[in-house]
Each structure stands twice: as C-alpha cells, then as structure tokens.
Amino acid sequence: MAQKIGMEVSIALGEAAKLANTDVIAAYPITPQTHIVEHIADMVANGEMDAEFITVESEHSAMSACLGSAAVGARTFTATAGQGLELMHEVLYVASALRFPIVMTVANRALSGPLNIWGDHSDVMATRDCGWIQFFVENGQEAFDLTLCAFRIAEDPTVMLPTMLSLDGFHLTHVVEPITLIEKSDVDKFIPPLKHPFALRPDKPVTMGAFAPPFIYTETKKIADEALRSSKKVIVSVWDEFGKRFGRHYNPVETYRTEDAKTLLLTMGSYSETAMVAIDNMRTKGEKVGLIHLRLWRPFPFAELKQTTENADNLFVLDRCISLGGPGGPVCSEIKAAFYDSQKKPSIIGFIGGLGGRDMTPGDFEYMTKRGKEIIQHGTKNEVEMIGVKE
C-alpha cells in the first residue's frame, strides 16, 4: 500500500486526474481552483501526463470545449469556482442532457457582489438543478479518492452523467494534508477505459443536441430525472468497491456519534470536521448530540437521510449559502421538504453561516445547538438565523 505524502489538496486532485488517464482538460483560471489546473498544465508540459490542455478564453468556453471532447469519446476533466461556475451555468444543463461523463471539481467560492474569493456554497447551490451528480467532500484524502470514483461513476454505461465534486475553497484546496495516493496499476484496474456508446464518428453519423418542441420536451426531462435518480445505486456500489479495494469507505450520508443523539447537526463539506470537535465538546458536558454529514447532494439521498434521523428530536441544518428573500438556506429547505410527508420527523431549524470564507469555530456549532433548542422552546421572530452576523 502506498504511503501517506504531505501535499496540497489541489496538487492531489491534479494527480487524480492524471492517474485516471484524463484525455482532455479545458479550464480557465479562477481562485481558489487555479492550483489544480496549474499542476495539470505542468504535468502535461513535462510529458508526465498524456493529455490535451485547452487554454480556453473563459469558463463558458471551458465547459463548451468539454462538451466537444466528451462528444468524441475523450475522457474529460475541468475545474472551476464561484464566478466561473456561474459563467458555465447554461452549458452545465447541456452536458447532463447529452449524457456526457465529464468530471469537474468545484473549489467552492462565494459569489459577487461584493467580490469575495473565499469559500461558501453559493456557487454550487445555484447549479443544484442542472442534472449533474454532485457531492461534497470533507478532506483532502476524500477529494482525491472521490475524484477517481467520479470518473468510474460518470462513465458507468448505466449512468453516463457528468459529475461534480465540491470541495471548500482555501479550507481544502490550499491546505497541505497527508494524502495516500494510489498506484497507477491499481487505478487502471478500478477505472476501465471509457467506452462511449454513441460518440461522434464519421462512419456512424449521429445527431446530438436536437431541438425538442413541447410534444417531447417533457419526456426528455422525465428520462433525465430517472437517470439521475437511478445513478445512486451505482454511486453506492462504486464507493463500496473503492472501500474494498483501497480500505477507505464512503457513504451518501455519514454519521458521527448519532446512536443515542436527540439533537443532530447537519453539515456539508469541510465544516463537518469542525462540527465533530463541537460534538465531542458538548458530549463531555453530557449533551446527547450527533452529526450528520451529507456527502451526496444529487441525487438526493432521501432514504438514507431519514434512516439516520429516526431517533432524533431535533435537526439543525447549516447552510453556507442564503436564498435571498426566500426560505433561508437551500439545504435546509430541501431537508424540510424531504421530511414533510414523514409521520415521525424531527423539529428542523436552519442556520446560515460560514459565508464568504467567514470561519465557523466549534463554538459556533455549540451556539447553533443552543440557539436551535431555544427556538424550539420559545419560537422566534427571525425569519433567517445567521450565525455570527454583526448587527
């Protein structure tokens, strides 16, 4: 087994793209994503990676070039963040509609304005409904492992969907972590060569991206929804297989000290590790708290989530994004919707925090727990609960 090496997480992601035999990378620089593609450019320039790097003039063109290369059956990777993801927006929907297994890393970044290069989840939440498989990673090792899994999942003949891996900008992209890389020969066994069933080929002409009037558009969406929902089976089985091969296990929903917990916190991305520290602190004070870490965001793991909350009274959800003028945070409103029909459900309270790179400390999670209980007991006039906001 390969040993742990201290490296910047962005570098590890570039290594994952190389190990996965990526054919084409089309990307545009934006902080905090840039180190990933700079590393890839270096490897291509040094002949360590046999790929074409397209230095496009925008993120719109980055994702568009990805469409082109995926359409001819080349394994395609890109990475972006914040404004770049927004500029790609309309192209994302085409990638999923055409069932192109593109893999993209999003180094989550807040959206302008005001300009802010630091992390939150506003960028990726705005692309929630674009038809991609989407997951959030917690640490550098997971980012590396799940990038490899992303290629395998996306290209599964029963899936053929683009896959987006979110990792927190700076908090993950720019930190040096001990990471266990995987031997090339082992990756080759795990990720078979891409076989596109209907690539653009002159000897077998196909029409891609035809125009759909009302009589057929609804059906195309029905198929897309079914495809995304049923990809969950493959996601789970690929993660299982990864665990068996490499000893690191991943599930759509992870729990931490939830067995007897009456109050559960729910987080996504790297803040889960901070929240665990808070859980430990509160446990030493005798509080029965636990943590749910939502890894899989699309397709949404309804059943797994409900299972983890069966015995809890309270569920406090942290959103690193705000739906302005709406029902608070997007994650919490989805979770409320997910439980709406359940007979037995916890009281669900949403919090907004960690916007634009604002740190969330273990103390903030303890505050969130205390405040949540207060609201359940006494109610509140606040429509939105924001953590650490200077009034």
Added chain:
Amino acid sequence: MEQKLQKQPKIFSKVPPEEYFVSGHRGCVGCGEALAVRLVCKALGPNVIIANATGCMEVVSSQLPNTAWGVPWIHTLFENTAAVASGIECGLKVLRKKGRYSNENTIVAAMAGDGGTADIGMQALSGALERGHRFVYICFDNEAYMNTGIQRSSTTPFGASTTTSPAGKKSIGQLTWKKDLPSIAIAHNIPYVATASPSYPFDLINKVKKATTMKGPSYLHVFSVCPTGWRSAPELAIELGRLAVKTGIFPLYEVENGVYKINHEPSKLDPVKDYLKLQGRFRHLSDDTIKEIEKRVNSNFIELKRKMMCDDMRVV
C-alpha cells in the same frame, strides 16, 4: 465578369451529387442560408464532424425525432460553437495519439449565423482562432437574428429595417455600418479567410475545400439571402447573391497566409440601388441615403483592391 471566375484554379469543377444536409428540413421557401449549408456540406464531404450554433439552420434541421444531417453533428448552445469545435479537435487529436481513433483526415467544422458569430459568439471564436485549432469555421451571414424574428445584429447593413432597428418617423432603420468579420478573422493571423456565396457555387465549394487543407484555423464568411427577413421574393435568392457581388456590397475574396485575392472583380460596380430595391427591408430609404451607402460601398471596395494590390507588389 463570369469569365474571371472561370479562371480560378478549380479543385472542383462540378457540384458533388452526394447530399449530407438533406431535403425535408423546415427552412423557408427560397432560403439562401439552407442552400449555402447544403453546398458547404457537399464540399466538406462525409469525413467530417460538425458543431452547429443555435439559429435558423439548427432549428429547421433537427426537430426531434427527425434530422436533416447525414454527417455527425452536434448542437449545444448559441454562443459557444467555436469552443465546442475546439474540444472536438483536441479530443480527436488525443484519441489519435493514444491509438483510439485511426481516421487521420476527419475535418472539424463549426457553423453559426451572423449573430452567433459577430455578436454573442465573438469571444469563443476569437479564442479558438488564436489557439490555432485545425478547424473550419463557417459563418452564414443573413444579416440579422432570423431565428428569433429578424432582430438586428452587428452585421445588419446600414439602413436595413429590422424588428429591433425598425425604420420609423425618426429613424432610417439600422444606424451602424456592417461589422467587418473577415477582417477580424484576418487579424488573428490564421492561414485562410474567405468570403463566399451560394450564388457562386463553384467558388464556394472550392473555398471550403481549400479551407479544409489548412494546417490551422480557417474562416469562411458566407452570404446567405433570407427572403423572410429581407422581405424579398423567394425566387430571387440567387439573383440577390449575384447582385450583392456585382454592386460591391459583398465582394468575393480570399486571404491565404495574409495575401489578398479578389476572386470576382467587376470591371465597374453596378449601382447599389439595383440590389436594394428588391428588398422590403430597404424600401423606406431615400435617394440621398442610397447615395451615402453607395459611397461607402465604393470606398470599401477600393480599400479591398488596395490591399490586394499591395500584396501583388509584395509577390513581385
């Protein structure tokens, strides 16, 4: 005048009979753009992959569950066609290098309207030309956004009435002069840029053929008469294309590795009125405005000849 054209070195002396953009599409009667696409496809032949922008040609040709395309074809969005073609070209290149694609000569072509090229797609086009991908970009210029209902583009000619540059009591219609796209392409120092028209089919086919032999990007700007948007008689599409050349409104020329050549040089330009009067979009123009247009057309033509003569001297 026709004889001058005949003197061009011919790669093709007859129109290939094979069809790759077949009949049954939903284009309007007399559509010059559909004819142009058909001829371009004949010239490209079967060993091609086409990326097509949103616009009339995409909509009329690809309504599910039908297709008019006999060659591999992809439409994704309006403004990104040059970027999609970049991805196709690089994808094929790397697959060849890794032994997963053996066809050496597959041509990558990108097609878009004037709106998809001169306006919303300008950035993607400029990026792709600058990066030097080996592909042929063809702009079908019908001088407005026809697919969405005849709105002006930056290639709509001065004085044309469109739905967003309507002629009215205080306006003569479009108030700006046509953006010079071939010159913008030339400024990227690419190997081949040409203008062409389906009214001169051999010239068009030969230019497409030549474009496909280039080692880098080539850009073709194809005149595409739109009877619906120009409010002209459908049976006049070919005639209007000829008049555009004879009046100097749309000169046929090519620029190979920076060297200009006018492919069809009338000894004397016909009056622009001969061309304008056949189209409802210019119906409101006064004689004074027509004179102004003619002055501009003449001076543009002289400028083009000057560029060609400079090149002739260089060759000498």
